[in-house]
Amino acid sequence: MGLLSRLFKQPKPPGRNVVVFNGDKIVRTLPDGRVESVRWDDLQKVEIMTTDEGPFAEDVYWMLKGVTGGCAIPSQAQGMKELLSRLQQLPGFKNEAVIKATASADNATFLCWSRGNAL
Numbered sequence: 001m002g003l004l005s006r007l008f009k010q011p012k013p014p015g016r017n018v019v020v021f022n023g024d025k026i027v028r029t030l031p032d033g034r035v036e037s038v039r040w041d042d043l044q045k046v047e048i049m050t051t052d053e054g055p056f057a058e059d060v061y062w063m064l065k066g067v068t069g070g071c072a073i074p075s076q077a078q079g080m081k082e083l084l085s086r087l088q089q090l091p092g093f094k095n096e097a098v099i100k101a102t103a104s105a106d107n108a109t110f111l112c113w114s115r116g117n118a119l
Helices: 003-008 080-087 095-102
Strands: 018-021 025-029 035-039 043-050 060-066 070-074 108-114
Touching: 018 080, 025 070, 035 060, 043 095, 060 080, 070 080, 095 108
Parallel strands: none
Antiparallel strands: 018 025, 025 035, 035 070, 043 060, 043 108, 060 070
């Protein structure tokens, strides 16, 4: 990155939810610095939980559940778009559930993926 790019780069706003992932695990960092994580090989379910609190409050959360870990990731978290692309590569991922969840204004849960008998 050049000097001018670094000088004029906007700082990351404080207190933002951030999600990152690699070949081993998914990590969410909360605005207060706490961390949630789940390993890919431990991941059992991917659900979307919607609430009736929108549109002025976060109302869509990605719930990644493992046996020993998990993450509750707000849909507006930095990195969620990239994570969604990766989640869609899971065998049997249900894009229909994503579509239904994005249209929901109620308190509901939508199953997008499960491993084996994790239902």
